[in-house]
Amino acid sequence: MREFYTITELTREFDVSTRTLRFYEDEGLINPVRRGRTRLFRPADRHLLKQILRGKRLGFSINEIREIIQIYREPPGVVGQLKLMIQRIEEKREELRQKRRDLEETLSELDQAEESCVERLVELGVTT
Amino acid sequence: MREFYTITELTREFDVSTRTLRFYEDEGLINPVRRGRTRLFRPADRHLLKQILRGKRLGFSINEIREIIQIYREPPGVVGQLKLMIQRIEEKREELRQKRRDLEETLSELDQAEESCVERLVELGVTT
DNA sequence: GTCGAATTTGACTTTTACGTAAATGTCGTG
DNA sequence: CACGACATTTACGTAAAAGTCAAATTCGAC
Numbered sequence: 216m217r218e219f220y221t222i223t224e225l226t227r228e229f230d231v232s233t234r235t236l237r238f239y240e241d242e243g244l245i246n247p248v249r250r251g252r253t254r255l256f257r258p259a260d261r262h263l264l265k266q267i268l269r270g271k272r273l274g275f276s277i278n279e280i281r282e283i284i285q286i287y288r289e290p291p292g293v294v295g296q297l298k299l300m301i302q303r304i305e306e307k308r309e310e311l312r313q314k315r316r317d318l319e320e321t322l323s324e325l326d327q328a329e330e331s332c333v334e335r336l337v338e339l340g341v342t343t
Numbered sequence: 344m345r346e347f348y349t350i351t352e353l354t355r356e357f358d359v360s361t362r363t364l365r366f367y368e369d370e371g372l373i374n375p376v377r378r379g380r381t382r383l384f385r386p387a388d389r390h391l392l393k394q395i396l397r398g399k400r401l402g403f404s405i406n407e408i409r410e411i412i413q414i415y416r417e418p419p420g421v422v423g424q425l426k427l428m429i430q431r432i433e434e435k436r437e438e439l440r441q442k443r444r445d446l447e448e449t450l451s452e453l454d455q456a457e458e459s460c461v462e463r464l465v466e467l468g469v470t471t
Numbered sequence: 472g473t474c475g476a477a478t479t480t481g482a483c484t485t486t487t488a489c490g491t492a493a494a495t496g497t498c499g500t501g
Numbered sequence: 502c503a504c505g506a507c508a509t510t511t512a513c514g515t516a517a518a519a520g521t522c523a524a525a526t527t528c529g530a531c
Contacts, residue, residue, distance in 0.1 A: 269445040274402015
């Protein structure tokens, strides 16, 4: 495991712009260390970026992604805080389950659409 | 099955604004009929709206949703078109499968996060 | 050390997906 | 027919999430 990645290495690996990475830093989503003024991304930053992009692909906003990321940080020490956090985790899970239902429904509708296309092809006497 | 829904009926049912529905019409996503200048939404429009909102929750843009919606319209008659459409369906399915992977990974990380919270609670001697 | 490529900051711009306000139209009820 | 409750159109506004550009630094290869 490498110790550091440069900004361009990450932009190439994940196909995002440097502007985007700096934007995420401004927003407090990642915290690369500095050598001089240059950003150095540790494996942890890289992993965080992965999680951020996954969140984006799922349609979460930056703020929602921030919420999810904070969940992964240090679990709080106090009992009340812990219980509250478990509750927040459950909320996020419910959102994801809704997305899963949406996703399965859309997939199944696409299946139907394809079937009807294939049927039409058969009607037209095309050997599939 | 009702023949028509008014715009406000749909806004209430799906918790969207009238502006949003008019915007979707401007974008060509839905096509309610008119009585005078007033929009009348048929069950088909309502169903389309459902699909649109599902797409939104999955993080698809208006343009991507438009693409998906067009898939559900009349399958084309010509063989070449049909094959092309089947290909486009497969592309969309691949996007959805990627989203599903993202979703499962995020869910499983949330599971881990919750477990570590529960563990901490047990350490603190809290009877769950 | 120096030269070019990469990086940084900062400011301004763009796109998407609506929000909001103003002026006007329509319809059912008393 | 007048009133209130919705609807419509037009136009401008806005927040989020970057893109773009310029000018100044900084790095790394020679």
